[in-house]
Amino acid sequence: MLSEFDLIQEYFQRLHHAAPPPVALGIGDDCALIAPTPGLQTAISSDMLVEGRHFFAGEDPQRLGHKALAVNLSDLAAMGARPVGFTLALALPSADRAWLHGFSSGLFALADAFNIALIGGDTTKGPLNICITVFGELRPGQALRRNAARAGDDIWISGTLGDARLALAGYRLELKEPLDAASQRAAAVRMHTPVPRVELGVLLAEQGIAHAAIDISDGLIGDLGHILKRSQVGATLDVDALPAGAILATQDTALRRAYTAAGGDDYELCFTAPVASRAAILAAAASVATPVTRVGRIEAQAGLRLVDADGAPLDLQLSSFDHFTS
């Protein structure tokens, strides 16, 4: 039987992969050690994924390994921090080799794409639960804070929105007209394997061309709401300008509006920036091959005003996802 020690050694401790600086000591002691790059701050974020809540029971472990790290990297991206490493705490019903192989493959494929190391953590028996804490670095004063939006700022969105929510609706049989199998599969890629917008976030912070940012995990309207509240400003959002995912774009207007504005699980960046930054933002986004779209304006007047393509008010009656009230 696979012991906790063997499990860690076999699946998570990669002895021939030296952890890149600033990691000074990785897995295997009471603590990991980071030697912070002089002059930089450390950015830290934790996310916990629970079976049946954040993913279906029986979810493919390789996709799960990817997603668990991706949603954490997305938080670093939203702050504009460059990832350096992460810890993993894992509760598992049993030490299943096939599951562990798949999970660690998905996890390390994404970690390797960003050249970051798993530096420590914990494994235990229990209902499936994945808790990752990520570490990144950035220059003091460069963080993209939620409280930094200013009246007159443009509101920007990276990539596209809503396909993850559309896939979920498909799985839940919530759609009046079900998707064909190919469309369901294509939309589900966005749900299962989100791509954190790390390069874009880092460029926005390093070039000082954006003010506030947040990653869209619970739906744009709710997440943008955090920026508005913290920044003590309001906004007008052009709902028809929201970039819909490739599959959602083929659906009717009501569904497109609902899922782009309040879908959730998008892991795109919503950021605000002065009008003077427009050209620099388009250049930065192009340099990392990440589409960006202007979708509204920050205003001094409190509240979020939704409008359609003609500027007419829209009342979508949407709400953001909350873990304890839904």
Added chain:
Amino acid sequence: MLSEFDLIQEYFQRLHHAAPPPVALGIGDDCALIAPTPGLQTAISSDMLVEGRHFFAGEDPQRLGHKALAVNLSDLAAMGARPVGFTLALALPSADRAWLHGFSSGLFALADAFNIALIGGDTTKGPLNICITVFGELRPGQALRRNAARAGDDIWISGTLGDARLALAGYRLELKEPLDAASQRAAAVRMHTPVPRVELGVLLAEQGIAHAAIDISDGLIGDLGHILKRSQVGATLDVDALPAGAILATQDTALRRAYTAAGGDDYELCFTAPVASRAAILAAAASVATPVTRVGRIEAQAGLRLVDADGAPLDLQLSSFDHFTS
């Protein structure tokens, strides 16, 4: 109904408690920010506690808040790092106000004792699971590594061992002669509210008077075994010299030997140090009112030899706790 946002604001975000440096930004944005003290390394450790595995279902939430943070601080202590902050990821079956009040009280009482801040985390619905990641600081080269024991070193133990295991045996009705109620309660204090040996660990590291260290969570023999393996050394351990907890000390020899040598849940430090450090170690321990006891010797010959008070070999047939094979 309590939303996730309200829950965090009400129980975990202490607006009038400014986080002490080096924390630069606490709860409320995509990431927390630490401005590392120049010249110091950051030590990081994560522990996950699962209901029914690390604590009984229905455990008192205040004690649980204490213990969840204490076991993490114990990892910093074993490295010799000074704590600076922590993140908390929490899965809860429901947003129960009484539970949250108790849990956060226990958590913050211990955090305040060490003047450290909760800087971020996550809350979600799910089977009760508590994942804390702690951060500390220390000078490069001062960490008490598991691989640093040398032949000729003394083996030391802080505090006393075995009362936590004795309390568990009492709860599980494993004892031939049950404890009286007062003894069960006294032993249970060690099980429910361990005190991390942070001050001692920091002094040992800062004064450079110890070589290797580990905290005793899975039982002394197993945890000392990690030091021996990593350091490529062996040891002789005087089992009768192991300092038994106050209640365990009143029990018979077999129970005392078993629970001091391989009890678990002690959260004391086991460290090795050269003979020349003896006076300095006793002085350091006295300065932080932490008893320490010499219990054996590191030797070049591989393997762990258990002996009794007369130096005669003991075969205790003990094993350390493992989460996936037990």
